[in-house]
Amino acid sequence: VCFFEVPVDAYEKSLKNVKVVIDAGHGGSDSGAVANGYKEKNMTLKIVQAAKSYFDDDPDIKVYYTRLSDTYPSLTERSDLANEVGADRFYSVHINSAGSSATGTETLYNSKGYKSSTGLTSYSWSATIHPYIRSATGFTNRGLVNRTGLAVLRHTKTSSTLTEIGFISNKSEAKKMNSNLTNYGKAVYNSTKASFSKNPTGR
Numbered sequence: 001v002c003f004f005e006v007p008v009d010a011y012e013k014s015l016k017n018v019k020v021v022i023d024a025g026h027g028g029s030d031s032g033a034v035a036n037g038y039k040e041k042n043m044t045l046k047i048v049q050a051a052k053s054y055f056d057d058d059p060d061i062k063v064y065y066t067r068l069s070d071t072y073p074s075l076t077e078r079s080d081l082a083n084e085v086g087a088d089r090f091y092s093v094h095i096n097s098a099g100s101s102a103t104g105t106e107t108l109y110n111s112k113g114y115k116s117s118t119g120l121t122s123y124s125w126s127a128t129i130h131p132y133i134r135s136a137t138g139f140t141n142r143g144l145v146n147r148t149g150l151a152v153l154r155h156t157k158t159s160s161t162l163t164e165i166g167f168i169s170n171k172s173e174a175k176k177m178n179s180n181l182t183n184y185g186k187a188v189y190n191s192t193k194a195s196f197s198k199n200p201t202g203r
Contacts, residue, residue, distance in 0.1 A: 018201050019062045020192055021082040022055075023152065024048035025094040025162075028072030033097035036174040040095040043181060045070065047093050047165070050185025058189070061196065079155040088116050088201050089125060090160035091192060092152050093184075095177065097169040104140030105133055108162040110153035111146045117158070120199045125159040128198055132191035136183050139166050139173060163188075 024044040026032030032040025048065065055063045064085050066078045073081075082090045096106070109126035116125075126144050134141050142164075147153060153160050165184055166173045177184075 018196050019085055019087045020089040020091060021064045021087045022048055022051060023066040023078050023092040025092055027067050027070055030072050033095055033168045035097060035169045036171050038168050038174050038178055040168055043095050043177060044093045046181040047184045047188060050182040051188040054186055054189035075151040078152050082156045082158060087158050089195065090156040090158055092162040093188065094162055094164050096164040096167045098167060100169055102167045103170050103173055104142035105137045105166055106142035106145050106164045108145050108147040108150065110148050112148045113153050113160055114157045115159055118199060118201055120159040122153060122160050125195060126161040128195045129161060129163065129191035132187045133163050133165065136187035137166055
């Protein structure tokens, strides 16, 4: 199965010592959550595309993307990509949905998941990125949430995290998210950079 719409070299950085897989949740026939005139798959894609603009200028991180357009890689393909390239981190970007009054940013980790080659846990990776995302949104801090059943957090054989930016089901929050997707992309980049600075691979 091919994970890329173009040759892999077009999605990689060329130099680097550390590797991260960035995953825009949903895509293609899977719209994800839909509410208030917005689709989760479009928001996550724009966030990741914005993050890419920052990663492209960073010579220190090799980045692989599960998708950079409106396609749908299966959950297995997303995990398999990280496993096949030997990623040091896996970072999945999502938008939450619940009742119309639900609000806030949360980051999911798997207490039973794999660690990175240097022993970094899913919790520690998530704890590093969460403040960056929450600060970028300004939404209620819902903190870190242990989710052992999510496929990408269960099958990715390295430190993995899944951030829920905010609630598409909340009208005001959805509108604010749609206006700030580039800022969230920058936060994805900054939080990843911070994690590698705090927990270097030793390569």
